[in-house]
Amino acid sequence: MPLPLHQAKAEFFRMLGHPVRIRVLELLQDGPKPVRDLLADIGIEASSLSAQLAVLRRSGIVTATRDGTTVVYALTSDDVAELLRVARRVLAGLLAGQNELLAMLREEERA
Amino acid sequence: MPLPLHQAKAEFFRMLGHPVRIRVLELLQDGPKPVRDLLADIGIEASSLSAQLAVLRRSGIVTATRDGTTVVYALTSDDVAELLRVARRVLAGLLAGQNELLAMLREEERA
DNA sequence: TGAAGACTTGAAGAGTTCTTCAACTCTACA
DNA sequence: TGTAGAGTTGAAGAACTCTTCAAGTCTTCA
Numbered sequence: 001m002p003l004p005l006h007q008a009k010a011e012f013f014r015m016l017g018h019p020v021r022i023r024v025l026e027l028l029q030d031g032p033k034p035v036r037d038l039l040a041d042i043g044i045e046a047s048s049l050s051a052q053l054a055v056l057r058r059s060g061i062v063t064a065t066r067d068g069t070t071v072v073y074a075l076t077s078d079d080v081a082e083l084l085r086v087a088r089r090v091l092a093g094l095l096a097g098q099n100e101l102l103a104m105l106r107e108e109e110r111a
Numbered sequence: 112m113p114l115p116l117h118q119a120k121a122e123f124f125r126m127l128g129h130p131v132r133i134r135v136l137e138l139l140q141d142g143p144k145p146v147r148d149l150l151a152d153i154g155i156e157a158s159s160l161s162a163q164l165a166v167l168r169r170s171g172i173v174t175a176t177r178d179g180t181t182v183v184y185a186l187t188s189d190d191v192a193e194l195l196r197v198a199r200r201v202l203a204g205l206l207a208g209q210n211e212l213l214a215m216l217r218e219e220e221r222a
Numbered sequence: 223t224g225a226a227g228a229c230t231t232g233a234a235g236a237g238t239t240c241t242t243c244a245a246c247t248c249t250a251c252a
Numbered sequence: 253t254g255t256a257g258a259g260t261t262g263a264a265g266a267a268c269t270c271t272t273c274a275a276g277t278c279t280t281c282a
Contacts, residue, residue: 006130012202014128018270019117022124035229048271050230055269060205069228069279076208079201086197090190091123094171097187129240146259159241161260166239180249180258224282231276238269246261252254 015059020044020052022084024073028062029081032074126170131155131163133195135184139173140192143185 016022023042027033039049053073056062061080062073075081127133134153138144150160164184167173172191173184186192 006133008206009133009198009202010128010130012198012205013124013133017121017125017128019121022117022120039229045272046229047231047273051270054230060208061201066229066278071229077201077204079197079204083194083197083201086190086194087120087123090172090188090194091120093188093190094123095119097171125239150259156242157259158243158261162240165260177248177259182259225280226282227278227280229277232274234272236269236271238267240265240267242264244262247259249258250256252256 012059015055015061018052018055020049021056024049024052024056025061025075025080025084028073028075029084032072034067034070034072036070038073123170126166126172129163129166131160132167135160135163135167136172136186136191137195139184139186140195143183145178145181145183147181149184 016025020042024038027038027041035046035049035053038053039046042049053062053064056073057064061076063076064071064073066072127136131153135149138149138152146157146160146164149164150157153160164173164175167184168175172187174187175182175184177183
């Protein structure tokens with residue numbers, strides 16, 4: 001397997017690696033949304049949100065279309081929902097594992 | 112949805128966001144492997160690989176077990192394979208979209 | 223036309239991440 | 253015991269990323 005491909009995959013995951021970007025993708029799963037709504041839901045500085053939206057746009061995972069004075073964002077692919085679903089499952093597994101360790105630690109504590 | 116959860120998801124994706132780490136996860140899909148083999152396959156400085164393995168270990172997505180003088184790494188969950196599969200599909204979509212744009216640009220060029 | 227609203231962009235500074243090099247731990251086995 | 257091999261860890265510096273603040277563009281509507 002060529003390095004550039006791993007590079008591309010890594011960049012793809014890094015693109016997903018920000019709480020605001022994840023939140024935007026999750027919000028867009030219910031359909032296209034104007035920036036105004038995203039802003040209201042997420043509650044951060046407009047310029048900060050805009051910067052994160054730019055990252056998503058550049059990767060091609062969302063598109064922006066202007067409608068009058070508002071800009072509407074949308075997912076470009078339905079597969080994103082599945083990706084987030086599987087990721088949730090894996091993450092749940094990791095956190096469960098950590099919890100298990102924590103429980104063992106507490107058990108030791110009590111002994 | 113709580114912020115800390117988005118934070119956790121973002122950290123999860125950031126953990127995946129490095130070419131060497133992706134490569135390791137892909138290699139481990141075929142079963143546990145000693146560091147020696149990973150090193151031979153990937154071909155980077157041992158200390159650099161070790162640092163990336165530490166990131167994976169910390170997240171809990173792999174485990175390391177010592178066997179004599181070698182250390183063997185393994186995936187903790189089979190779901191990782193599916194995650195990578197879905198990610199591949201989404202990434203393919205993004206790259207296809209970029210290619211389409213490129214084709215349109217070339218079309219314009221020729222006009 | 224020009225003022226206001228909705229976003230985006232650029233620059234600067236703080237905080238992260240990655241690589242390299244050197245030093246260190248652990249196990250085997252001479 | 254002590255030397256070698258296999259990995260890991262720590263420190264330092266270069267390269268990115270994120271936030272904030274200020275300034276910019278675009279579109280509507282008075």
